[in-house]
Amino acid sequence: MTVTLAPCSESTLTDRYQTTIPDPIRKALGLNKRDKICYTIESDGRVVISRADQTESDPIIGQFLNFLAQDIETNPQHVKALSPDLVNHVQALVSYVDLDLDAPLLDEDE
Known part of the structure; x- marks a missing residue:
């Protein structure tokens, strides 16, 4: 079961495989410039993005x-x-x- 709290946010992948994290996602994760993000690949192939552990x-x-x-x-x-x-x-x-x-x-x- 998938629960969607907000509409999908999209961004474009550049020629150098870079992208900008959309504003609603940055706000939801509390991200600021230079913060690190973590990508987790789930068993069904979905990728979950989260704020990286700041205690590193x-x-x-x-x-x-x-x-x-x-x-x-x-x-x-x-x-x-x-x-x-x-x-x-x-x-x-x-x-x-x-x-x-x-x-x-x-x-x-x-």
Whole structure:
């Protein structure tokens, strides 16, 4: 039994086998630019599209964090506390900034 909640959304496959995910699908999955999507092939041949697990770690960031951890372990003498003056200076520089980490980026911010 198939339940359809909304009309079918179509997109065109380009010569490079790329497509744009239609707006209703992006909204339903809560997708934003650069998000990953997952395709699951079911036994009857249908393909289900879903939002990829966002808990996957970025391999580049992981490598960088491993590098930092190794460097700190190898050279603990290089680790220094921030001075109170520097902390106060940074806080003063950003005190007026209102930041919403969940807000989508504008096109000019990407």
